Amino acid sequence: MTEIIAEISGNHGGSLENALRLIKAAEDAGADAVKFQCFDPHLLAMKRIGVEWEGKKRSYNELYKLYCATVTPRSWFAKLIERAQTLKLPWFSSVFDIKDVAFLETLDCPRYKISAYEMLDGDLIAAVVLTRKPIIMSVRPQPGLTILQASDYNGNITPLGVSDHSKEGLPYHNCPMVERHICLPDVDTPDRSFSSTPEEFAAYVRAIRNAENMSPMHLSGNQTEPVV
Numbered sequence: 001m002t003e004i005i006a007e008i009s010g011n012h013g014g015s016l017e018n019a020l021r022l023i024k025a026a027e028d029a030g031a032d033a034v035k036f037q038c039f040d041p042h043l044l045a046m047k048r049i050g051v052e053w054e055g056k057k058r059s060y061n062e063l064y065k066l067y068c069a070t071v072t073p074r075s076w077f078a079k080l081i082e083r084a085q086t087l088k089l090p091w092f093s094s095v096f097d098i099k100d101v102a103f104l105e106t107l108d109c110p111r112y113k114i115s116a117y118e119m120l121d122g123d124l125i126a127a128v129v130l131t132r133k134p135i136i137m138s139v140r141p142q143p144g145l146t147i148l149q150a151s152d153y154n155g156n157i158t159p160l161g162v163s164d165h166s167k168e169g170l171p172y173h174n175c176p177m178v179e180r181h182i183c184l185p186d187v188d189t190p191d192r193s194f195s196s197t198p199e200e201f202a203a204y205v206r207a208i209r210n211a212e213n214m215s216p217m218h219l220s221g222n223q224t225e226p227v228v
Contacts (some may be wrong), residue, residue, distance in 0.1 A: 002161070002208055005179040006031035008080075010070025010194055013187040019076060021208060023083045025198040026182050030205035033090040035179065036080060037115060038100040041067035047096070048117060067069060070190055074103055092136075098127040114138065136177075138163060165194040174212070180204060 006026030007122035012019035026034050038177070045063035056065075074082075084091040094113040095101050101112065101124070111134040119126055119137055128135050181195035189195075196204055 001212060002175060003032045003177045004030070004205055004208060005177060006034045006201065007163075007179055007195075008034055008072070009181050009191050009195075010037070010197040011181060011183040011187065011189050012072065012192050013184075013189050014069065015187075016076050016079065018184060018187055019072065019080055021081050021184060022182055023080065023089065025184070027087045027089050029181070029182070029198050030201040031089070031201070033083055033092065036072055036077070036091065036093040037096075038074070038077070038093045038104055039067065039071065039187040040099065041071050043097050043099070051117060055115075066190060072104075074125065081223065095124065095128065098117070098123055101127040101131065101212075109133065115188065149214050150224055167194055176179070 003089055006022075006029070008019060008022050008026075012022060041064055044067050045060050048058070048063055049060050050057050051063070053063075053066075081091055090110070092111040092113065093100075093104055093109055095104065096113055096115065096118055104112070109131075112128045112131070113127060113136040114121070114128065116138040119139060121142055125135075161175040161179070163179040165181070180201065181191055182201045183189065183195035183197060185197045185199075
């Protein structure tokens with residue numbers, strides 16, 4: 001069965017209360033786990049100067065402003081984890097710097113995600129490998145879609161699934177993991193355009209589960225074929 005991950009990202013809009021609401025919304029919508037993002041806005045902006053976002057190469061100032069608007073403060077993590085555990089919803093986090101890994105190790109993060117932008121960051125990958133925790137690696141073959149690969153600390157890599165950043169939300173199925181951003185309908189954020197409201201996320205989950213329960217010969221032409 002596909003593991004459906006609700007990506008919290010910066011869709012909390014800078015509010016801890018909203019972040020807690022998103023975790024509950026993810027649980028209500030049928031997500032199997034939630035994922036957070038752990039980064040320092042300054043370090044991440046410095047690291048990514050010149051990356052292309054929304055068709056334009058971005059400066060430090062542009063990136064720093066974006067990351068300040070979407071950061072999940074370290075001071076929130078204990079409360080976010082507590083809420084997820086209370087709801088019996090597994091959690092994990094993306095990391096972007098070795099300092100992120102060190103911090104999350106103090107909270108016993110169970111697995112780590114490395115984004116496509118950091119897929120060649122040897123220091124970051126080495127830091128995660130040293131934790132001996134499962135690693136989810138991203139590669140980005142086309143806009144709106146990220147392929148996920150799983151790796152263990154011995155470097156064994158297997159296809160895992162997709163991170164769906166499409167605007168419409170495509171219910172991928174028949175792959176081990178699908179990741180989709182969840183957002184609140186009353187909170188406008190930079191990630192809103194490729195995120196699903198709780199109602200949309202619940203429909204997304206139902207579409208995947210319905211596809212899993214149907215035999216291949218009964219799948220309609222409107223459903224997306226598995227990509228991995």
